[in-house]
Amino acid sequence: MSTVDKSQRVYDFKAIEEKWQKKWREQNLYAAPERPDPDKRFYMLEMFAYPSGDIHMGHFRNYIIGDAMARYQMMQGKAVLHPFGWDAFGLPAERAAIQRNIHPSEWTQKNITTSRATLQKAGISYDWSREINSSEPKYYRWTQWMFLRLFEKGLAYRKRGFVNWCPNDKTVLANEQVKDGKCERCDTVVEKKDQVQWYFKITEYADQLTDDLDKLPDWPDSVKTMQREWIGRSYGAEIDFTIEDTGEKLPVYTTRPDTIFGVTFMAIAPEAELLDRLELEPEYAEKVRKYREMALVRSEIERAAATGEKDGVFTGKYAINPYNGEKVQLWVADYVLAGYGTGAVMAVPAHDTRDFAFAKKYDIPVKVVIHPDKDTALDPETMDEAFTDYGVMVNSGQFDGLVGSEAIKKVTDFAEKQGFGRNKVNFKLKDWLISRQRYWGCPIPIIHCDKCGAVPVPDKDLPVELPKVRNFLPKGRSPLADVPEYMNVKCPKCGGEAQRDPDTMDTYVCSSWYQMRYVDAHNDIAPFDKDKASRWFPIDLYVGGITHATGHLIYFRFLHKFMRDLGWITGDEPADRLVCLGMVADEKGETMSKSKGNVVPPFPYFEQHGIDTTRLAMFFTAPTEKGVQWDGSTIVGVKKFVTKSLFPLIRHYRGSSPDLKQHFMVEDLTKDERSIYVKLNQTIKRIGEDIERLQYNTAIAALMELVRDYQPDKIANDALNDCIVIKAIQLSAPLAPHLAEELWSEVGFSESVFKSSWPEYDPEAIVAELIEIAVQINGKLRDTVTVPADSDQSVVEDAAMASPKVQKYTEGRQIIKKIFVKGRILNIVIK
């Protein structure tokens, strides 16, 4: 048996990957410390994963992006927290369980086992000792604890109202979970139902949630804009109109008090309770009743589809405008939303598009009270659309002549003084409806007692465990309601017979605080330790899909702020930097989903090409924020690079064990040596910057260039040669960890490459000695000249003027000026 020369052996990725995964496990390489130095730590988090089967290329991409950053930060000397866990409650588990006749917990557990195995196989740098599972009592006990804290502060409450109901899933939905009038999970058209449900008072935090977006410079603008619009803060006034008969006040919200003299009718939402109290004349009562009935069964999309085509009915009643005592008709119209403002609007047809359309349809007068400017008047007879811009007030008594914001202020101030109006801020954001009529979720820790009302389960009795039942078919109320052993309990307050709340929580509740649990995943006396949280928070980098822009990412910020107010956590925001990944589509451009049956698993790629090559190919395809159409085509080039260039690099190591911190003096190097030394330092700089901004594709390109330009036979200096080999290995480590670790050990290091320090570039050696300067004539490139790097204008000019190509253009022409940018261009402007 002959000894194999290890420097000549081929790239056996399978052996290498298995070997290092085993070693990493044995060394506990990814175990995060309990209490890191806050200045030397990095919290890398990828969004909570729903275990829907096995992971596919989309997940894989997400996790390797986080993984590369985590490894890079380790090499920066940071204590890294890179945890993983499962958002394990939720509807798909119930659906699958029903289909297969097994229990949701079994299905979930099986998926977790499979997915975890794939992630471990992929060698992602998770600290598995902190793994969490939101469907386990040891986790959801603290979800219930959060609920109780919110309840104590009056931020978890029950109310009756019209809610979004998904007839397919047979449960209610939060506003954020309705997309296009349809259920975000199953695409069924959502209905309206009048029900009592649990809410979290997220609106209490609406101002902060919108203001603090300014404290997040490293969040994408698109996400911040979406959140701002979702929260939808607006400034306006609330003005009390009066019902003529009864004298009852009818407050309305408006952002345009300056148009108040143009009100020609009032409109109220069909859902408005006020309508029940009005005693309508018989000739109107029946029409109004029918209209309300019809409006209530219309789905959100039907109502929205009618945009432009407005309808409504006159109630026969009148309201009085407090500014001028004018009497205007009171209508019911379904373009008025019950859930916004006061559910009633003052209609100004001349200056509001919707009111204009409505007035035209029902022949209601149009009264102009704003002119575009002093010299332009509007004629209600000839207007074919509303004038909605700001302008000069007219026909408005004492307010005539006022303009824009000043007008608004004066009109509102007047109402305030007279006591019939006030400044008012309104939000589109609604309270978060968190109760669900489903089995597979976190039980709501409340007991309903006839005597004491809604009584919180005492902390000592947590968790309220989800009973393991067989029948969890959804039927419109929680399946738990049919489990007497669960439902019937003693009231914690009076000891009398009482019943548990049968609902479970929205799974977004589970995922709104999981990031806190990771800092102390096994604490069984508190949700987490405050000191540990203060050391780890805020999250340095949070990566996930843009789909969570207005749902999870608002809830997550809300819970953080709530816990901050309770003194549990520091800082106003949970995550410093957010990066939204592009989606991974299949070769046809369709997004991968289980229901479409087009999920591409990473495993076959691991087998055929190796994990590191699969990673590099995925990284190389596109920068992080951009979507990827994965067809595996980038593998070809990347594989060539790995097997022919990167892996064989070790053959050129000469065993000099150089000092990695040393800088080489240019005068000690030959021309070829100098040039590769500069290339090395440029590459160190580029790759570091590329990784920081998650442009792994260009980092790989830079590495390819370095390896391409490296010609060992032209390097006599052993220390330089070996520095290049070693640093190239380090530079590749975050991207191709197993391979780098193998080469690193072959160089002779005994500790992991991830414990080594990321190379620092020699700032004296990032510019080549000779550089090309572009010479332009009137902005057009005519030639380039090669000059010493720090040449000033005169040197470059001399070289440029010596060029025949340049002379051809300048001959006989007048040179007007020359623009010189050091190290880049010389532009000669001629006439």
Next chain:
RNA sequence: GCGAAAGUGGUGGAAUUGGUAGACACGCUGGAUUUAGGAUCCAGUUCCGCAAGGAAUGGGGGUUCAAGUCCCCCCUUUCGCACCA
């Protein structure tokens, strides 16, 4: 309809701040070697042109010595919101 982001070779994509557009790859073409495997090596490859040269970053205008990058208008695509008074 409103809002946001984006349009660069045959393809994926480069071009941190206005300064040599097309890095790095894929693919393709030619050649070499070889000839079973999706092999290797060399050369070429934005377009037009024999060349000199010209044109070119969705289209049109503008600012500037200089524009993929900044400004205005338009078109297309993707995403988000959809009567928020």
